Amino acid sequence: MAKKKRGIKKNVRQVFQYYDYNLLVSVILLTCFGLIMLYSSSAYSAQIKFRDDMYYFTKQAAISAFCLVAVIVGSQIDYHILTRNFAGWLYLIANILLFLTKFIGTELNGAKRWIYFGPVSFQPAEMAKVAIILFLPTLIVKMGKNMRTWPAFFTVLIAGGVTSFLTYVFTDNLSTAIIIAGITVGLLFIVFPDSRPFVAGVILVAVVAIAVVWYVKGSVTSDSFRLRRVQVWLNPEANSSVGGYQVMQGLYAIGSGGFFGKGLGNSLQKLDYVPEAQNDMIFTIICEELGLFGAIMLTILFAFMLYRLFFIAQNAPDLLGSLIASGIFIHIALQVVLNIAVVTNVIPTTGITLPFISYGGTSIVFLMAEMALALSVSKRIRFKDQEA
Incomplete structure (x- = not known):
């Protein structure tokens, strides 16, 4: 007598490819x-x-x-291709353009932040943000487990610091320099296991900010453009x-x-x-x-x-x-x-x-x-x- 076949349930794992349409919709809505x-x-x-x-x-x-x-x-291009072939070059070109802005840039509204190539103009500081977002992750991944060490920490910090420094000194763009520094510190915070340098950094920034405000409040006027902005903020x-x-x-x-x-x-x-x-x-x-x-x-x-x-x-x-x-x-x-x-x-x-x-x-x-x-x-x- 033939044995009855009993249905056996098997767990089947299906792999689904994902695409974040929600992010795309948010981009479209904000743009509109x-x-x-x-x-x-x-x-x-x-x-x-x-x-x-x-x-x-x-x-x-x-x-x-x-x-x-x-x-x-x-978005259809694999980001590995972009980082492997362009991250280093984009970082280098962005830093060179930041440096050149002081010498070949066009001054608008009292600041020399634009470079013109014929009818096309752009701000190298904006390119620098994307360059940092591509280059620093590539550098961190290449370091691998060495990223837990202090030499690797300072290597990444210097890489981001150079771009931030060039942005501030050669384009006089403090806000973008702060953002680039923030991206650098944020990425380091994610991958570096020791939290002490970040705590020390927060304390240092707080002390400097309090000292600047205290100095500005005690002074009648200032020749520094940055300090005058603090005076305006206070009153x-x-x-x-x-x-x-x-x-x-x-x-x-x-x-x-x-x-x-x-x-x-x-x-x-x-x-x-x-x-x-x-x-x-x-x-x-x-x-x-x-x-x-x-x-x-x-x-x-x-x-x-x-x-x-x-x-x-x-x-x-x-x-x-x-x-x-x-x-x-x-x-x-x-x-x-x-x-x-x-x-x-x-x-x-x-x-x-x-x-x-x-x-x-x-x-x-x-x-x-x-x-x-x-x-x-x-x-x-x-x-x-x-x-x-």
Whole structure:
């Protein structure tokens, strides 16, 4: 008599390829929101300067549309190929361009940070951020287990410190130098097992900051541009003629918006009360027109993007991918926090844009390059699903 065959359940593990569409959607939403607010904040000044109220919007929209397509295409490229073939060269070229900016750069708004190649212009400092995000993870992975040693720690610290130093000294861009230093320290914190140097660094920075504030409060005036900014931060009303005007007008815009704002397009401060409102101070116009509600919604969008970057870093297939995603996370987080802190006068004024929102073609190009890298890492993630 034939034996009855009994059904035996076997566990079958299926491997699924992943692609973080959530991150892509957050990029698209932030870009679209940024374009809307860019037009709203810049239409008046563009009409006055160029007799075209869509001047800034048209340029930014064209670059953004091209970059979004490039992100989708570029994310299909394996990030290992990029790091293996381009990380070192990009780091070297970025540092050389930072050095040359002081000698061949074009001065705009009192700062020499732009290099022109015919009709094309860009800021090497923006390239330096991407170069650091690619190069330092590559360097850390190559060191392997040696990364636990002090010589390796200082090697990475010096590599990031050189770029930060060149950014500050040769382009006079303190905010970007701080961000590059923050990315370097953040990546070291992730891979280095000893927390003592980071604690000592935080204490040192706090002591220096307190000493500077104490010195500035005790002095009547200062010839230093940086120290004058601290004076403006401490008392913007008394220093309205040397930088406090922009801060005060920005705070007026934020305060007058209330919870739901005056309505899209109804800002008064963008009528040349807040200079260059479409750049660093665009968050103040968002608060005035969309109120606290709009500011919260924007913050949630940024938080969602950072969450997706954190998710990619956690689930990356290797340390290299995890560090690249972590570097992008640190960059976006620092830039968002610093911009909002500046426009709300929590910290002294420094020229730093709001990612995906502020006007700037170079900024958009390299931010999108970072998003392409993050999506490339996400595409190599593999999840296993167990079925009965």
